[in-house]
Amino acid sequence: MEHNWEEPADDTIKAHLMADSAIMTSDKPFFLPDVLPQLDARLTMAVRVGRLGKYVASRFAHRYCQDFTAAIVAVPRQGMEQQPMAAALDGALMLGNWIASEQAQQNPNACLQMLRNGQVACSGCIATLNHPIDEVIEHVSKFCTLKTGDIVLTGLHPLAVPLAIGDKLHATFDGIPVLDIRVK
Secondary structure, eight states: OBSOBSSOOOSOOBOOOOOGGGEEETTSOBOOOTTSOOEEEEEEEEEEEOSOBSSOOGGGGGGGEEEEEEEEEEEEOTTOTTOTTGGGOTTOEEEOOOEEHHHHTTOTTOEEEEEETTEEEEEEEGGGBSSOHHHHHHHHHHHSOBOTTOEEEOOOOSOOEEOOTTOEEEEEETTEEEEEEEBO
């Protein structure tokens, strides 16, 4: 999912499917691939689906959101977006530890933050999404059946942070540390 965060409103929702090998958790390092060494990190919120559903109306979408977390996605640097296999890179979707839906929904204005080498690189709040989570779930469920365990990204933050070997990336969800990644 792209173009959904703090950017001029766009009526179209764009979504991308990723290979399951792209999913990585914080206990492993991210290796910059030789085939695409110029990558940027972009912050996003991830939602883990908790039930089976197709054509989910936005008013019922909250029932499908089991867990939430901050995530970092490795994307091709500006000008290299034409790389069709970039979304399939091993480890390109770096997922944080999951936070239960009940806890995450206690603060509808929760903010996500990405730190690079201890410095705040970007942050964004859920309230600033052009298309709320419920709309994203509704849109995605029109094209494919949502299954338990599926992961839906709510939109990539517009600020891209260049990745380099030796970087340490951290992410927080509503102030809770959820992700810790080393770039090799």
